Amino acid sequence: xxxxxxxxxxxxxxxxxxxxxxxxxxxxxxDHFEHLPEHKVNTALFAVGESSVELTEATDPESPIARFIExxxxxxxxxxFAVDDIKREMARLKDLxxxxxxxxxxxxxxxxxxxxxxxxxxxxxxxxxxxxxx
Numbered sequence: 196x197x198x199x200x201x202x203x204x205x206x207x208x209x210x211x212x213x214x215x216x217x218x219x220x221x222x223x224x225x226d227h228f229e230h231l232p233e234h235k236v237n238t239a240l241f242a243v244g245e246s247s248v249e250l251t252e253a254t255d256p257e258s259p260i261a262r263f264i265e266x267x268x269x270x271x272x273x274x275x276f277a278v279d280d281i282k283r284e285m286a287r288l289k290d291l292x293x294x295x296x297x298x299x300x301x302x303x304x305x306x307x308x309x310x311x312x313x314x315x316x317x318x319x320x321x322x323x324x325x326x327x328x329x
Contacts, residue, residue: 196278196279196284197276197277197278197284198276198277198278198279199245199246199276199277200246200274200275200276200277201246201247201276201277201307201323201325202240202246202247202248202249202275202325203246203247203248203249203271203273203274204249204251204271204272204273204274204323205248205249205250205251205269205270205272206251206252206253206260206263206264206267206269206270206271206272207250207251207252207264207269208252209252210228210237210250210251210252213239213250213252213269214239214250217239217241217248217250218241221241221243221248225239225240225250226241226247227239227240227305228240229304229305230254231303231304232254233302234258234303234304235253235254235255235257235259235260235261236251236252236254236258236260237251237252237254238251238252238304238305240305249275249304260272272321273320273321273323274320274321274322274323275309275322275323275324275325276322276323276324276325277325277326277327278324278326279326280326281300281308281309281310281324281325281326282299284324285299285300285310285324288312292316293312293313293316293317294312294313294315295310295311295312295313296310296311296312296313297309297310297311300324300326302328303325306327306329307325307326308325308326308327308328309323309324309325310324311324312324
């Protein structure tokens with residue numbers, strides 16, 4: 196079951212410039228920066244109420260974020276929803292006909308397991324399922 200919006204993911208060209216821009220917007224510095232070599236990205240996270248905004252910069256021209264920006268430019272990349280049991284939620288959604296990008300959860304930023312639904316099955320929106328690891 197979906198609990199809340201965990202974060203909105205925004206693809207950016209320059210994590211430092213974008214963190215400065217969003218820092219001005221939110222009136223505070225980013226709460227967390229992280230380098231994720233296995234995902235080929237750097238992230239900056241801003242807590243906003245009960246949710247967050249996650250800025251994501253590609254570190255490799257072959258990363259999904261680089262391809263997204265090349266095709267669409269900077270902007271909203273995905274919406275992440277917190278779930279209690281990511282494996283059960285993935286199975287439920289697959290049974291309902293949603294197309295999964297990930298067949299099993301993988302470790303994402305800030306200590307969360309993540310899995311994505313293909314935008315072809317969600318009206319063009321990349322949906323991320325997110326479960327805290329501990």
